Amino acid sequence: EIVLTQSPATLSLSPGERATLSCRASQSVSSYLAWYQQKPGQAPRLLIYDASNRATGIPARFSGSGSGTDFTLTISSLEPEDFAVYYCQQYGNSPLTFGGGTKVEIK
Amino acid sequence: QVQLVESGGGVVQPGRSLRLSCAASGFTFSSYGMHWVRQAPGKGLEWVAVISYDGSNKYYADSVKGRFTISRDNSKNTLYLQMNSLRAEDTAVYYCARVGTTVTVLEYFHHWGQGTLVTVSS
Numbered sequence: 001e002i003v004l005t006q007s008p009a010t011l012s013l014s015p016g017e018r019a020t021l022s023c024r025a026s027q028s029v030s031s032y033l034a035w036y037q038q039k040p041g042q043a044p045r046l047l048i049y050d051a052s053n054r055a056t057g058i059p060a061r062f063s064g065s066g067s068g069t070d071f072t073l074t075i076s077s078l079e080p081e082d083f084a085v086y087y088c089q090q091y092g093n094s095p096l097t098f099g100g101g102t103k104v105e106i107k
Numbered sequence: 108q109v110q111l112v113e114s115g116g117g118v119v120q121p122g123r124s125l126r127l128s129c130a131a132s133g134f135t136f137s138s139y140g141m142h143w144v145r146q147a148p149g150k151g152l153e154w155v156a157v158i159s160y161d162g163s164n165k166y167y168a169d170s171v172k173g174r175f176t177i178s179r180d181n182s183k184n185t186l187y188l189q190m191n192s193l194r195a196e197d198t199a200v201y202y203c204a205r206v207g208t209t210v211t212v213l214e215y216f217h218h219w220g221q222g223t224l225v226t227v228s229s
Contacts (some may be wrong), residue, residue, distance in 0.1 A: 034215035036152075043202055043219040044152065055217070087152055091214050095168055096142075096154040 002026050002090050004099035012107040019075040021086055021102045028068045029092030035064055035073045038101075039084045047086075048073065078104070109133040109218045111203050116223030119193055129186040129203030129220055137161070137181040140212030143188050145199035146222075155201070156188065157212045164212065171197075193227045200224050 003026040013019055023033065031051040036044035046055040048064035051071060061076040075082055083106050088099040115127040129141070143155040156167045156177040165177050176189040186203050201223055204216035 036216075043221055044216070045219070046207075046215060046217055049207060049215040049217075089152070089215065094166060094213055096157075096213065098152040098154070101151050 001095055002029060002093050002097050004088050004090055004097055006086075006088060006099035006102045008102060009100070010103045010105060012105050013078055014107045015078050015080055017078050019073075019078055019082070019104055021073040021075075021104075023066075023071040023073070023088035023099050025069045025071075025090055027093075029090040031067045032090055032092035033064075033066070033071050034089045034091065035062075036087045036089065037082075037084050038087065044087060075104075109205065111205065111218060111220035113201065113203055113220045113223040116201065116225045118226045118228060120229050121194060121227055123193055124189070124191045125193065125225060127188040127190070127201055127203075127223060127225070129188075131184045131186065131203075131205070134205070136179075136184040138209045140206045140214070141177075141179060141186045142204045142206070142212075142216060143177060143186075144202045144204055144216065144219075145197075146202070147196075147199045150199075153199075158186070159212050160209065166212075190225070193225075195227050198225060198227050 005024045007022045033051045035048040038044040052064045063074045065072050085101045085103045087101050110132045112130045142157045158177045174192045178187045203220045205218040206214040207217035
């Protein structure tokens, strides 16, 4: 099973700041990595798939990069609605696995 | 637009069974693989099971293998999860999710339902 490690666990930032979230895989997943945003009481929402492709309707301030074992989600300038928990997920190998999440909170 | 609506959650005693349903609309249900993903209270996401577009292929997480069965009725646009021998650690919100393309079942989750809460407790 591929283990995904997300860091940091919590990121405390102010609106307008840049957020950089990391996801590291225990073995290569090529570019088969997705990012999701989840707000309290809501289902996750797909942000990025295939490591760097934005899903439909996702603002351009969200970008993904990386391949192999190291991936990054960047939010260029945080909006108030961006404070949430973010998960990475790999689909390069079965079973599908998720990272433990990074909470982006208001500083 | 794509809509996934789960139902069937509730409180159940350990060792008992429960069946979840997920009603799909807004897309050609019979063309897409479908998944169940769960989230224990205050915890992260855990993939549970997947079924191919025609029901011919099914895969399960080790934690539920032999106890849970995923199925679908394409004539009713509905996905199911039969959960037997339930344990306290199965307590979670259960989401159904559709993959992004019709190419494969091992993919990202493009659309999610709102989830249904299953609580296993005596």
